[in-house]
Amino acid sequence: MTEQPGKTVAAPMAGSVHQILVSQGASIGRGDELVVLESMKMEIPVEAPVAGTVSQILVTVGQKVAEGDALMVIS
């Protein structure tokens, strides 16, 4: 596992990125919706595990992701 500064937000399951709800630099609270994935014909919100600032967005809308893939980094 590579250590990154901040907390990595991982995809809970395989799917595609349906929406990105925050922009880089945004300050967010714990539990805020960051990304919506589309998988199994469902829209699955991915929530912030911690409060902080969105320091990196690692995916784009439409991109396919596997379970555990990093979506964002919160610092």
Next chain:
Amino acid sequence: MTERVDNGPGGAASSRDWSDGVAELEKRREFVRQMGGAEGVARQHSQGKLTVRERVALLADPGSFREFMGLMGHGVYEGAELVRLTPKASVDGFCRIDGRKVVISGGDFTVRGGSGGGAHGGLGMELASNRRALEWRVPYIRLLDAAGGSVRSFEEMGRTYLPDGNSFTAPDVQLLRAVPVVSAVLGSVAGLPAVNACMAHFNVMVKGTSQLFPGGPPVVKAALGYDVTKEELGGWEMHTSQSGVIDNLADSEQEALGMVRRFLSYLPSNVWEMAPRTEPCDDPGRREERLLGIIPTDRRRAYDGHKIIEDVADRDSFFEIAPAYGRARITGLARLNGYPVGVMANNPMFGASTDVAAGEKVMRLMQLCDTFHLPIVSFANEPGFMVGLDSERKGIERAGARMVIATCDSQMPWATIVVGQLYGVAGQCHHRPTGMFQRYAWPSASWGSMHIQGGAAAAYRREIEAAPDPEHRRAEIEARLEAIASPFRTAEATGQDIIDPRDTRPLLCEFVEEAQPVLRSQLGQTCVPYKP
């Protein structure tokens, strides 16, 4: 009796009573209390681990520990006098947890790394801890911190031995059908202790200090030629989320032992007794307003399945089992009006579709409830078994067959609340055609042997292809089918009861009350044995 010729080692023949023998006893106990010695204890602490005796003190009700086989070990003598006694590599005894008797068997890593050392004794040996739990019919708790067999024992014995560990493990197999068994992995555990971690109804490990494998990194290097760390090979990431070998993860040993206590609190002491009801702390008639909107009206939106359990079960009574593994299903234990129940729910946040991992979890929960006579409550939102290449590689059909069998073989009272979708054979596994089975549906339910979307495209393929505007025709057919998919149409024909979601808790509390006499009539061992 006033005269004696000898009163034992170290005793003076002139004593008028047995106080010299008692002094000898105390001397030996003192050696045993030191475990593997100060150095070993310091090493244990420096690795962030507690000693086995500290663990026992944390787990047991204060003052309740009654050690057995506590004088067993390896004595070194000068003449007739004992100069050192290294205790056996485990601490075993009875204690009470929340007032109820249990047997604890704790590995002592400070003594030869917890290795049994091949010293298996013979005629005249006292009853082993697993046999005591079985005969006393009380829960059995393993505190695992042992490296398994060691080749050093070959040297001590001057020979090797056949791996006949099953001679000692057979009672562990019987235990699973008789009393609650819990394993806490509290160190690096290899060999039989690693397997014993899973010979349990629940197990837990500690982040960073617990690892388990049949053979550790040096064995992997010798067999497969690559380097791997203990943590990569058998740490918490591997076992609580990928392999599912360990149910729960704790941040500290204290937390792990707390989980052991919590898990046991829902279960009876053995399969011949009813599970303990606690003083109800929540209104059985509570109607939670949030339940009305918990399922999004936009069916594509996912919701967190935990919220339903939180709103329906007694406040703060839910104990989740294996939260990081097979996350399409939530499984755990909870209380309804004080009565312990098994709970499962699909979780759309992780797709909700039962895959092989989620299925394993569910089967274990069903067997747990059957074995210990707890009713089960399921909140179904099942799109069907997980599809795709990965699912096929893992053998979803064989797993599906096992789920159908586990469902039909179970006998505990069971209530299913259909909160959302119920499709396919996985949907079928939320229903049991025999025994005390109650099903309610929420107005948000939708069901079928298959989905209308996709199903229409397959069943009406020719008609759709022959139409001047195939896409339009497909939409038309789907709209026609959707119109008859209302759960109320099913209710008209089959009598399926549809309820206001807010009535769920009151109805389930009644169900669990009604289940008690049925459960009482089912006490004893089940015909289908628990398989971890």
